[in-house]
Amino acid sequence: MRTLFRFHGGVHPPEHKLESSGLPSARAPLPGLLVLPLQQHIGAKPKTLVQAGDRVLKGQLLARAEGNLSAGIHAPTSGTVLSVGTRAVPHPSGMEDLCITIAPDGEDQWAQHAPFDYLAMPKEELLTRLRDGGIVGLGGATFPTHVKFAAAPVHTLVLNGAECEPWITTDDRLMRERAAEIVQGIEILRHLVNPAETVIGIEDNKPEAIAAMREACANTGIEVAVVPTLYPTGGEKQLVKILTGKEVPSGGRPFNIGVTCGNVATAYAVHRLVHHGEPMISRMVTVTGAVKTPQNFEVLLGTPISELVQLAGGALPGADGYILGGPMMGLHVGDDRLPIVKGTNCVIVKSPQLFPPQPPALPCIRCTRCAQACPADLQPQELYWFAKARDFGRAQEYNLFDCIECGACAYVCPSHIPLVQYYRYAKGEIWAREKEKNAADAARVRHEFRLERMERDKREKAEKLAQKEKAALAQSAQAAADPAPGGGAAQAPAATSEIIAAAAERARQHAAHAQPKNTGNLTPEQQAEIADIEARRAHIREIAHKPTESRPTESRPTESRKE
Amino acid sequence: MLAALYVMAGIAIALGAMLGFFAIKFRVEGNPLVDKIDAVLPQTQCGQCGYPGCKPYATAIANGEADINRCPPGGEDGIRKLAELLGVEFKPFGEGTAQPKPKAVAFIDENICIGCTLCTQACPVDAISGAAKQMHTIIEPLCTGCELCVAPCPVDCISMEPLPQTIQGWKWQYPVFTLKQAA
Numbered sequence: 001m002r003t004l005f006r007f008h009g010g011v012h013p014p015e016h017k018l019e020s021s022g023l024p025s026a027r028a029p030l031p032g033l034l035v036l037p038l039q040q041h042i043g044a045k046p047k048t049l050v051q052a053g054d055r056v057l058k059g060q061l062l063a064r065a066e067g068n069l070s071a072g073i074h075a076p077t078s079g080t081v082l083s084v085g086t087r088a089v090p091h092p093s094g095m096e097d098l099c100i101t102i103a104p105d106g107e108d109q110w111a112q113h114a115p116f117d118y119l120a121m122p123k124e125e126l127l128t129r130l131r132d133g134g135i136v137g138l139g140g141a142t143f144p145t146h147v148k149f150a151a152a153p154v155h156t157l158v159l160n161g162a163e164c165e166p167w168i169t170t171d172d173r174l175m176r177e178r179a180a181e182i183v184q185g186i187e188i189l190r191h192l193v194n195p196a197e198t199v200i201g202i203e204d205n206k207p208e209a210i211a212a213m214r215e216a217c218a219n220t221g222i223e224v225a226v227v228p229t230l231y232p233t234g235g236e237k238q239l240v241k242i243l244t245g246k247e248v249p250s251g252g253r254p255f256n257i258g259v260t261c262g263n264v265a266t267a268y269a270v271h272r273l274v275h276h277g278e279p280m281i282s283r284m285v286t287v288t289g290a291v292k293t294p295q296n297f298e299v300l301l302g303t304p305i306s307e308l309v310q311l312a313g314g315a316l317p318g319a320d321g322y323i324l325g326g327p328m329m330g331l332h333v334g335d336d337r338l339p340i341v342k343g344t345n346c347v348i349v350k351s352p353q354l355f356p357p358q359p360p361a362l363p364c365i366r367c368t369r370c371a372q373a374c375p376a377d378l379q380p381q382e383l384y385w386f387a388k389a390r391d392f393g394r395a396q397e398y399n400l401f402d403c404i405e406c407g408a409c410a411y412v413c414p415s416h417i418p419l420v421q422y423y424r425y426a427k428g429e430i431w432a433r434e435k436e437k438n439a440a441d442a443a444r445v446r447h448e449f450r451l452e453r454m455e456r457d458k459r460e461k462a463e464k465l466a467q468k469e470k471a472a473l474a475q476s477a478q479a480a481a482d483p484a485p486g487g488g489a490a491q492a493p494a495a496t497s498e499i500i501a502a503a504a505e506r507a508r509q510h511a512a513h514a515q516p517k518n519t520g521n522l523t524p525e526q527q528a529e530i531a532d533i534e535a536r537r538a539h540i541r542e543i544a545h546k547p548t549e550s551r552p553t554e555s556r557p558t559e560s561r562k563e
Numbered sequence: 564m565l566a567a568l569y570v571m572a573g574i575a576i577a578l579g580a581m582l583g584f585f586a587i588k589f590r591v592e593g594n595p596l597v598d599k600i601d602a603v604l605p606q607t608q609c610g611q612c613g614y615p616g617c618k619p620y621a622t623a624i625a626n627g628e629a630d631i632n633r634c635p636p637g638g639e640d641g642i643r644k645l646a647e648l649l650g651v652e653f654k655p656f657g658e659g660t661a662q663p664k665p666k667a668v669a670f671i672d673e674n675i676c677i678g679c680t681l682c683t684q685a686c687p688v689d690a691i692s693g694a695a696k697q698m699h700t701i702i703e704p705l706c707t708g709c710e711l712c713v714a715p716c717p718v719d720c721i722s723m724e725p726l727p728q729t730i731q732g733w734k735w736q737y738p739v740f741t742l743k744q745a746a
Contacts, residue, residue, distance in 0.1 A: 039730075093733040390737075421738045428734030436605075443606040443707050446688040447616065540677065540718055 002199070002225050005245040007238045009375045010230040011408045013166050013328065015205060020286050020294035021169040025177060027298045028311055034076055034102040034302030035339040036062065037089040041136040042143050043069035050100065054081045057111035059279055062100050065131050071144045072134040075111075076281040076300035079104040090324050090331055090338045099339075102302065113277035118188055126192065126274075133273040134280035134342075139234070139263035140325060142343040145270065148262065149192045151255040156244055157195040158254070158261040159186060161202040161209065162227060162234035165326025168346040170284040171264050173296040175202070175209035178268060179216035185267030186222060188274050193260050198222045200264065201239050203229045231328065232406040236261045238375050250402050265345075285340055287312040290319040290351035299340050305347055306336035315349045323348040327355065328407040362415040370409035370419060376402050380409035384419050387426035392433070395426050403427075596625045603644045607636045608687035609709030611661040616687065624649070632656050635663040636708070667723040668706040669713065673698050675720035682712035682721060 038045050046063035050056060056075040063073040079102045086096040118126050130146040137143045139160055163171040175182060190198055200217070202210050204226050213224045227233055227242050237248040239261065246257045254261050265284065272278045281301055285308065288294035292313025299308060305322055309315050323330040324344050332350070340347075370380035378399055386395035403423050410419040522530070600621035607617070612633035614620040623629035624645070631645040632654040639655070646653045656662055671682070671691075678696040683689075690706045693699030701712075713721045726732075 089730070091730055091733075092735070093730055095728070095730045095733060097730045418738055421735065424735040425737050432734055439707075440604075440606040442705075443608070443688050444601070444617070446690075446705065447606065447608050450687065450689050536674070537677070540675065544677075544717055 002223065002243065003245070004225070004227060005242055007233075007241045007375050008377045009373045009408060010232065010238075011373050011411050012229075013231055013411060015229070016167045016288070017169050017172070017205060020167070020288040020296060021172050021206075023293070023295045025173045025284060025296035025298060026311075028300065028303060028308065030077055030104050030106060030108065031300065031303045031307045032104075033082075033304065034079070034104060034300060035087055035304065035337075036073055036076070036100045036102070036302040037087075037339065037341055038063050038073060038098045038100070039089070040073065040142060040301070040342040041071045042141065043067070043071070043147075045098070046070055046073055048084055048098075048100065050081050050084065052081055052083050055079070055105075056081060056102065057109055059113050059277075059281060060111040061132070061279075065134075068131075069144060069147055070131070071136050071146075072132045072279065073100070074134055074279040074281050075102060076302055077102070077104045078107050078109040088335055088338060090333060090341055090344065092331060094333075094335075113279075115275050115277050118191060118274050123192055126188075130270065130273065132279075135266065135269050135273060136280070136342050137263055138265035138269060138283060138342065138345065139236075140329070140343050140345060142341075145262065145266055148255075148260060149189060151260055152193060153258065154193040154255070154260045155196045155258045156260075157186075157190060157193055157198045158240055158243055158259055159198070159200040159222075159264050159267060160234055160236070160239055160261055161200050161206075161213070161264040162239055163206070164203060164229070164231045164234035165328055165330075165346075166231075167288050167348050168286050168326050169288075170286050170296055170345045172206045172209050173286075174265055174268060174284050175206070176212050179209075179212040181271045182213070182264050182268050183216045183220060183222065184275060185269070185271030187220070188270050189262060189267055195260070199243050200224050201227050201233070201243050203227055203233055205229045231408065232375055232404070235375060235404050235406060237404070250399055280342060283340070283342065283344070285344060286346040287349075288346065289323070289348035290316040290354055291349050292316065301341060302339045304337050304339055305333075308340070308347055309336065309349060316351065318351045318353065319349045320352065321350040323350060323355075328411065329405060358418070359416050361417045364415055364417060367414060369412045369414065373408040373412045375406060375408060376404055378403060380419055380423075383426070384417065384422050387422040390426075390429070392426055392430050396430065400426055400430070594622075594625055597621045599648060600624050600645065603637075603641065603648060604634060605636045605641060605707075607707040607709045609636060609707070609711060611635050630654060630657075633660070635661045638663045665725050667708045667725045668703050669701045669708070669710070669721050670724045671699050671701055672720040672722070673700070675718050677718055679717055681715040681717065685711045685715045687711060 038048065044066045047066045048063050050062050055078075056062065057078045058075060060075045061072050062075050062081075065072050082101040082103050084100050085098070087099040087101065088094070089097045089099060091097065116129070127146040127150055130149070131144060135145040137145060137148065161171050161175055163169070186198065186200075198221065200213055200222060202213065202224060204210075210224060210226055217224055225243055227239070232238055233242060236254060240254045240257075240259050241247055244257075244259060246259070248254050248259075249256055269280055269283075273280070282298055283301065284296055285299045286294070286296050287308045291309060295312055297308060297311060305324075309322075321332060321334050322336065322338075323332055323346075324338070325331055325346055327348065330346070330348065364381060364384060366381060368379075368381055370384075371378070374380050376399075380403075382398050383395055383400055383403065386392070386398065387400075400423060405420050405423060407420050410417065413419060597618070598621075601618050604617040604621060610616065612620045612629065614623055614629070620629060620634065624631060631649065631651065632642050634641055634645075635656065637644075642655075643653055669691075676693075676698050678693060678698060680693065680695050680699070682699060683691045683693055687709060688705055688707055690702045691699055691712060692702055708723065710723060713723065
């Protein structure tokens with residue numbers, strides 16, 4: 001039996017898990033349209049490989065990972081690419097971003113795919129395949145998995161099955177229904193980081209999932225640890241603290257203390273990729289809240305929210321919006337055409353009965369209940385004052401960037417102050433200022449280098465000139481010293497003029513022989529284009545030569561007006 | 564009595580020698596205030612302040628020759644930072660002088676460019692690529708939006724394009740609450 005530890009703070013919001021955890025998960029049918037945002041993970045936007053009109057097969061790579069901190073995007077089903085362009089994406093700004101839109105053809109025809117033997121390949125290749133397979137952390141943060149599991153050495157591998165946010169039951173259902181597959185995925189992750197111990201942390205409000213995982217983990221050396229239900233136990237740093245007693249240092253990651261943490265759903269996705277050759281094209285999503293029959297669905301990425309809500313029996317009267325994710329940290333949106341992305345674990349249909357509007361914020365009364373609730377051991381009230389006063393330096397001194405934005409402080413605040421919003425504002429401002437500062441520093445370096453280069457050019461030119469003058473002086477001195485001045489002085493200029501004439505001749509010959517390399521074998525269209533450009537150039541030259549004539553005609557009217 | 568005098572004089576001479584030595588050894592080159600001011604300026608090198616670059620403007624401020632409200636790219640935020648650094652009052656942008664504009668980058672219409680290289684010579688941060696009689700292009704991430712390349716172009720093919728608001732550049736706004744009027 002493992003000794004469990006406590007993290008500071010935490011809150012107990014109403015769980016609302018039973019609504020959706022009772023029914024077995026179902027596979028959502030093919031939607032009418034799939035919208036795949038390119039930015040579905042933390043890191044660089046992948047590079048598009050398809051264009052409008054292309055026919056794509058299920059599992060085909062649509063966008064290639066760009067750089068290391070990135071992940072691929074794949075076609076969730078076979079069909080035709082309708083467009084590659086900007087569309088509304090699930091983002092707090094409500095702005096549009098680059099998306100690939102696919103019209104499914106209904107055949108669901110797979111591209112070529114095959115399982116592979118991960119034990120027979122070097123770890124680097126397995127990591128590359130995870131990246132190209134589009135595997136990212138499915139707990140909500142969508143950090144590319146291959147980056148997380150490239151870290152070594154690691155003594156503890158923590159699998160996160162806590163699922164502490166209210167309403168969400170995807171991991172619960174996944175662990176109940178697909179425990180064996182999750183364990184197979186965990187084995188692959190264990191192979192990658194080779195930990196001394198592997199622990200799955202599950203909150204004690206999921207007895208069925210715990211039983212299923214215990215059964216699947218028998219004789220594998222993987223331990224299932226039951227942790228008390230408390231929000232935010234599922235936070236990476238909090239779960240690591242509970243299971244190992246070690247605290248992730250300020251500004252650090254679990255890797256800094258020899259721990260790596262991954263979600264159970266991520267392990268399942270890794271299993272699908274390795275043992276079935278299937279990239280990340282679908283995920284489990286809880287549809288709950290003000291709907292007729294809350295349930296979990298295996299959903300193709302890119303499916304619009306509206307189709308999921310219909311699957312769950314439709315929204316109840318009075319529904320007025322959606323939360324993507326849980327009520328504590330989720331994203332509030334109003335548009336039901338937004339697609340499900342890799343990080344969407346839950347769709348909650350909002351209604352005023354379930355989520356009454358927040359009463360207006362009152363002044364802070366300095367009760368410090370937020371500090372008691374903060375799981376990151378921060379002083380939320382101080383951070384709030386600094387963020388409100390735009391004193392970002394002080395906010396950083398009070399470790400603003402260790403805030404995990406869990407919302408526990410705002411949940412307990414008796415004045416209903418939207419504290420997290422202030423912290424996000426402060427973080428955004430600090431990042432923007434840092435970016436500006438870096439850009440200014442880079443510009444300064446480039447400007448100084450340019451000044452130095454110009455100075456150097458000037459110096460070199462002067463040196464060359466001085467040398468030439470010196471050489472000429474020496475020559476004339478020599479000529480003067482020559483015992484036969486009549487012949488010598490006349491000879492030298494003759495020699496120079498000969499050299500110049502020879503050089504000019506060489507250049508002429510070179511020009512006659514040289515052929516521009518890109519003007520041969522032109523198609524008539526290209527020739528027409530060239531002629532067109534030449535005509536434009538001629539026209540511009542004409543304009544450029546004319547200004548002396550045109551300017552007076554322009555200025556004349558003003559002169560006459562003055563008169 | 565005499566011994567005490569000798570001791571005091573000895574200490575004074577020793578300390579004086581030390582002070583003199585360290586004054587030479589740890590001499591500060593240049594004016595550190597200029598570098599501090601230069602670090603606050605936005606480094607567009609645009610010359611809108613009337614000086615040929617950010618460093619000359621910083622030097623002029625340090626010498627008390629220039630006002631702190633001459634840098635439009637720095638915005639009012641920049642003036643505030645300068646005021647704080649120098650311990651003087653905040654001063655808004657003067658009327659009739661250059662005013663701050665939304666951030667923009669230069670754009671070369673490649674169909675019109677004749678490859679005269681005048682803009683590359685004008686660019687203070689080497690953000691234009693091109694050679695004689697070849698098409699020129701702005702390297703957008705390096706462009707500071709100083710507009711110095713616009714005037715020299717003989718065919719007017721350079722325009723300033725305001726930077727669009729993108730989802731990557733978006734940031735959370737300061738929380739604002741609308742007050743409902745009590746009935």
